[in-house]
Amino acid sequence: MRFVDEFREPELISKTAEEIRRLAGTERHYRMMEVCGGHTHAIYRFGLKDILPENIELIHGPGCPVCVLPMGRIDDGLSIAKDPNVIFAAFGDMMRVPGTLGSPLEHKARGMDVRIVYSPSDALKLARLNPDRHVMFFAIGFETTAPSTALTIKRAKGEGIHNFSVFCNHVTIIPAIRAILDSPDMRLDAFIGPGHVSTVIGCRPYEWIAQDARKPIAVSGFEPLDMLQSVVMLLQQLKKGEAKVENQYKRVVPWEGNRAALKVMAEVFQLRPYFEWRGLGFISQSALRLRDEYAEFDAEQRFNVPGIRVTDPKAAQCGEVLKGVLKPHQCKLFGRECTPERPVGALMVSSEGSCAAYFNYEHRKTPLTQLSVA
Amino acid sequence: MCLAIPGKIVELMSSGDQDCAMVEVVGVRRKIDVGLLSEDKPVPGDWVLIHVGFAMSKISEADATDQMNTLRALGEVEGAMQEVQGYGLDHDPDHGSGGDPNDAPSEYTPPPITKAIQ
Numbered sequence: 001m002r003f004v005d006e007f008r009e010p011e012l013i014s015k016t017a018e019e020i021r022r023l024a025g026t027e028r029h030y031r032m033m034e035v036c037g038g039h040t041h042a043i044y045r046f047g048l049k050d051i052l053p054e055n056i057e058l059i060h061g062p063g064c065p066v067c068v069l070p071m072g073r074i075d076d077g078l079s080i081a082k083d084p085n086v087i088f089a090a091f092g093d094m095m096r097v098p099g100t101l102g103s104p105l106e107h108k109a110r111g112m113d114v115r116i117v118y119s120p121s122d123a124l125k126l127a128r129l130n131p132d133r134h135v136m137f138f139a140i141g142f143e144t145t146a147p148s149t150a151l152t153i154k155r156a157k158g159e160g161i162h163n164f165s166v167f168c169n170h171v172t173i174i175p176a177i178r179a180i181l182d183s184p185d186m187r188l189d190a191f192i193g194p195g196h197v198s199t200v201i202g203c204r205p206y207e208w209i210a211q212d213a214r215k216p217i218a219v220s221g222f223e224p225l226d227m228l229q230s231v232v233m234l235l236q237q238l239k240k241g242e243a244k245v246e247n248q249y250k251r252v253v254p255w256e257g258n259r260a261a262l263k264v265m266a267e268v269f270q271l272r273p274y275f276e277w278r279g280l281g282f283i284s285q286s287a288l289r290l291r292d293e294y295a296e297f298d299a300e301q302r303f304n305v306p307g308i309r310v311t312d313p314k315a316a317q318c319g320e321v322l323k324g325v326l327k328p329h330q331c332k333l334f335g336r337e338c339t340p341e342r343p344v345g346a347l348m349v350s351s352e353g354s355c356a357a358y359f360n361y362e363h364r365k366t367p368l369t370q371l372s373v374a
Numbered sequence: 375m376c377l378a379i380p381g382k383i384v385e386l387m388s389s390g391d392q393d394c395a396m397v398e399v400v401g402v403r404r405k406i407d408v409g410l411l412s413e414d415k416p417v418p419g420d421w422v423l424i425h426v427g428f429a430m431s432k433i434s435e436a437d438a439t440d441q442m443n444t445l446r447a448l449g450e451v452e453g454a455m456q457e458v459q460g461y462g463l464d465h466d467p468d469h470g471s472g473g474d475p476n477d478a479p480s481e482y483t484p485p486p487i488t489k490a491i492q
Contacts, residue, residue, distance in 0.1 A: 038377075045448050091426070118460035119427025121407055125462050141426075144378075148428040151409050155392060196378050199423070199431045223444045251437045252423065258431060260412045 009225060016228040017051050023235040030056045031187060032234060033324065035177060036194035037064030037352025038222055044361040046224045056231065059324035060354035062176045063194050065140045066093050067322065067346045067353045068277045069169055072308040074099035077138045077167045080303045081112055087130060088114045089123040090138035097349050100310055104138075120152035120166075127156070127164035134163045136299050139170055143200045146170040146288060147261035150268035153290065153297050167299040168289055170269065173197050174205050175286035176277065181213050183280075185325050190234040192227065193219035195249050200265075202257025203245050210243040221249040268294055278312065278346060279322030318345040321354060328358035335363055378423040378430065379445070379454045380438035381406070383416045397424065399454070400442070404461045427461045 024030060034040060040060045043049065049058065062068050078099055081088035088104060095105045095116060108114035113133075117123045123137035139149045149166060156164045173194060180186050193206055198219045206217050216237035220230035230248045237243060247253055268291060275287030290298040299305070312318055316333050320326040328334055328347070338344035340356050347353035351360075381397035387405070388394060395408045395416065408416060408429045416422055421438040422429035433441070445451050 042444075042448055116460075117462075118457045119407075119462075121427050122460075122462040144430070145426055147410050148407070148426050151407065151428070196423075196425065196430070199378075221444075222448070223440065252431055252433055254431075258410060258413075260414075261410045261430070264410070 013225050013228060016225065016232060019232050020051075020056070020228060020235065021053050023232065023239060024053045024056055026053075026055065028055065030189050030235070030238065031059055031324075032056065032190045032192055032231065033059040033061045033180070033188050034192040034220075034227075035061035035063045035173065036192075036197065037061075037067065037350065037354075038195065039192060039220065039227065040064070040354050041352050041357050042222050042224075042227065044357040046227075047361070048224065048227060051224075051228070052231065056235075058192075059188065060321075060357075061191075061324075062180065062277065062280060062322060063142065063173060063197070064347070064350050064352040064354075065142055065145070065169075065171065066097055066350040067318075068171065068176070068279065069097070069140060069346065070276045070278045071099055071310040071312065071346075072276075073169055074104070075101070075308040075310065076305045077136070077299075078104065078107055078112070079306055079308070080136055080167065080299055081107070081114070083134075083303075084113070085133055086113070087126060087133050087135045088112060088138060089117045089126055089135055090114070091118070091140070092116045093350055094138060094140060096343065097346055098343060100308070120149045121155075124152050124156055124161065124164055127161055131163060134165065136303075137164070137166045139166050139168050141170055142173050142194070142197050143261075143265070144196045146269065147200060147258070147265050150264045153268050153294055154264060156297055157294060162296070165297050165299040165302050166290065168269075168287075170288040171275065171277070172271075172286055172288065173201075175283050176280065177209060179277075179280050179283045179286075180323065181209070181215070183323060186323060188215065189238060190215055191217040192230050192234070193217045193245075195219065195221050195226075195253065198247075198249065198253045198257065200258050200261045203247050203253065203255050204257075206245045210245050214243045216243050216246070218246045218248050219253055221252065267291075276309070279319035313344055316345040318347050318355075321345075321347055328355040329363065331355070335359060377445075377450060377454055377457065378425050378441065379458060380433065380441040381422055381424050381429075381458070382435075382438070383408075383418050383420045383422060383429075385418055386416075395429070397422065397429075399424070399458045400451075402455065402458055404458050406461060424458070426457075 104114045127135040218230040218233040233246045269288035271285045272287045274282045274284045295301045317331040343349045347355035381399040385396040393409045
């Protein structure tokens with residue numbers, strides 16, 4: 001077990017927790033959404049819920065790319081790789097995500113050529129090493145990951161590689177936040193903004209949340225102190241009736257983001273008119289596809305894609321959990337039919353998914369990094 | 375997915391039009407792509423945050439240490455090291471098991487990518 005003094009500035013953590021209690025008072029309830037799946041994992045892992053007063057409720061947001069990917073997209077990607085000449089390359093996170101006929105890993109067991117890569121560059125390298133085969137990279141991720149895919153595609157074109165394509169599932173975070181704010185069953189007071197997505201997009205794209213939706217947002221780091229400081233920032237704003245964008249994670253996130261990364265994304269990708277999100281439905285202009293100049297590298301243009309649409313198993317309530325309407329353990333399948341070992345819904349697959357995090361740290365009581373504040 | 379791994383730039387290198395760098399992450403050296411930092415190019419000795427084989431942003435040494443502590447506290451160090459060792463950019467398909475085995479601490483099992491890529 002770890003204690004608070006193993007973290008950066010332990011005294012400050014205790015003081016910050018006190019400050020939160022003072023600011024939160026007891027009169028009202030606060031609902032704050034952490035947008036990023038990395039934060040969800042950290043919140044459970046550090047047991048932050050036990051430090052925060054009961055009237056501050058953290059709602060887990062849509063920022064786990066594996067979790068929001070509809071099952072039909074996995075089926076579509078795998079259908080391309082039925083061709084024995086195709087190598088299906090994807091990050092390890094994707095390997096156990098169930099499609100209708102099984103996960104990529106289960107397809108591999110049945111003879112499909114499925115490879116784990118840790119970088120889009122490595123998928124391109126696979127293409128160089130296998131000139132007689134076609135390598136399809138199954139790309140997922142928010143703006144943190146999309147620039148790397150974009151640069152890889154640009155490099156493939158520059159090198160004149162013809163046996164490489166990308167099945168693009170990159171999504172963008174802002175339209176998802178907008179959809180959540182528009183959702184009638186959502187009542188949120190503030191947002192803890194994603195840390196690493198913001199290294200790319202910066203803080204400016206969140207300004208409408210403050211100005212139009214009148215909700216405070218604090219872009220946050222991942223340490224306990226970071227997240228607690230963000231909660232303080234949000235409470236201070238709420239107490240004063242303010243709504244602005246604050247950057248708690250200044251040491252990593254520049255206000256303007258990473259311009260080179262944004263430039264290569266804009267060069268290679270364009271917005272799709274709409275894209276389906278698991279649990280949130282179709283959201284307009286919320287995902288990326290390859291521009292026509294890069295059509296040769298677009299698996300959806302290069303191959304026949306069935307365009308499969310699969311509704312989630314009826315009993316699974318991923319959508320409600322994803323929107324924060326239900327807590328993970330309130331889903332009928334939680335911990336019985338659906339476990340991290342045998343996931344039914346995607347929220348149970350990724351360690352960033354709220355169900356898997358809840359299962360590991362609350363349900364199974366995995367020994368966690370314990371923060372104890374007096 | 376959101377894993378960002380701190381690494382120290384040891385050497386800059388380029389292959390074709392690709393800007394690459396050798397980085398060191400807890401004693402393990404791997405080649406990464408630094409093309410996304412083209413507007414603020416790193417130099418040897420700089421620290422960067424690495425995500426899926428690409429440097430995403432420059433950070434201070436103190437922040438790099440903090441980030442490694444965060445990964446440790448999150449139980450993500452093993453995953454991070456597996457990811458770093460998995461980067462195949464510097465693996466020569468014709469020789470050995472990829473990378474320089476002397477660089478890899480013995481307690482880490484070789485990641486699946488080494489086999490997958492060859």
